[in-house]
Amino acid sequence: MKNIRTVFFGTSDFAAAILKTLYEEGYQIAAAVSQPNRPSGRKNKIVPTPVAAYCAETGIPLLAPEKLRLETDQVLGYEPELVVTCAYGQMVPESILNYPVHGCVNVHPSLLPKYRGGAPMHHAVWAGDEETGVCLMQMVKAMDAGRVYARTVLPIGPDETMAELNLRLQEAACRLVKEYLPLYLEGKLPGEEQDESQVVIARNIAREEEKISFQEEAMPELYNHIRALIDWPVSYGVIDGKRIKFHKVRREDTITEAEPGTVLGFADHAMRVACRGGVLRVLELQPEGRNRMNADAFANGAGRTLTGHRFE
Secondary structure: OOOOEEEEEEOOHHHHHHHHHHHHOOOEEEEEEOOOOEEEOOOOEEEOOHHHHHHHHHOOOEEOOOOHHHOHHHHHOOOOOEEEEEOOOOOOOHHHHOOOOOOEEEEEOOOOOEEEOOOHHHHHHHOOOOEEEEEEEEOOOOOOOOOEEEEEEEEOOOOOOHHHHHHHHHHHHHHHHHHHHHHHHOOOOOOEOOOHHHOEEOOOOOHHHHEOOOOOOEHHHHHHHHHHOOOOOOOEEEEOOEEEEEEEEEEEOOOOOOOOOEEEEEEOOEEEEEEEOEEEEEEEEEEOOOOOEEHHHHHHOOHHHHOOOEEO
């Protein structure tokens, strides 16, 4: 069954891992479809998406339409018998969904119906969930609403960041594809309908959600908020009118009478910040206009002058 013409849709590093698995497992990849390459970094240099980079490495034909709905004929020109999607970033039109004789399946990093949408890993960590997973599911017109053919459950560590979870879920997703996609193609996975009453939407992270509020968020929520946005898009606090991004943090249960957001000082390789219900230990940070650094380097520069000052 692996010699059927397969078209893959995906953009991110997670998607590239799935494409790599399909390719190495011997599936006939007729083409891949990715979001267009975008400028990145301070110099706005055009950087290929992870899927585009893997296609360049392997010679897989690549399509990168700005608007897929306007260029469906290019995809259908490959006469796909199976479509596999993962973290693509655009809605796949019905004309494509209805074309392959073996249907369209999606690899989604959550335990559906919880966390349908574009940021399921972020939301699982932010909510303080103790477990999440990966589903192999049917692609339908509605977002992440199709039948679930197989799933894998993984625990989420109490200090785990989204970036760390992303890597573990990639590995789990690749194993899931290896084991269950052949069974799907053989018609051995009937799948199950999702319970619509249990749906939770995981919308993309909005720019305003990157800002941390030490006054409004109690320690558990604040800690989960920060680790949910590591390593992208990265949360920040504002102190003395300037942003500081939080790249690595740990929580401390010490109770202090200082106002939430007050910088208590530097100790044990961390900047200590008072919170509602504890202390946030910031181990790695990025002051506005500077590179990422550890707390010791920050303290040896201008950092110690912030002791006693308060984040907004």
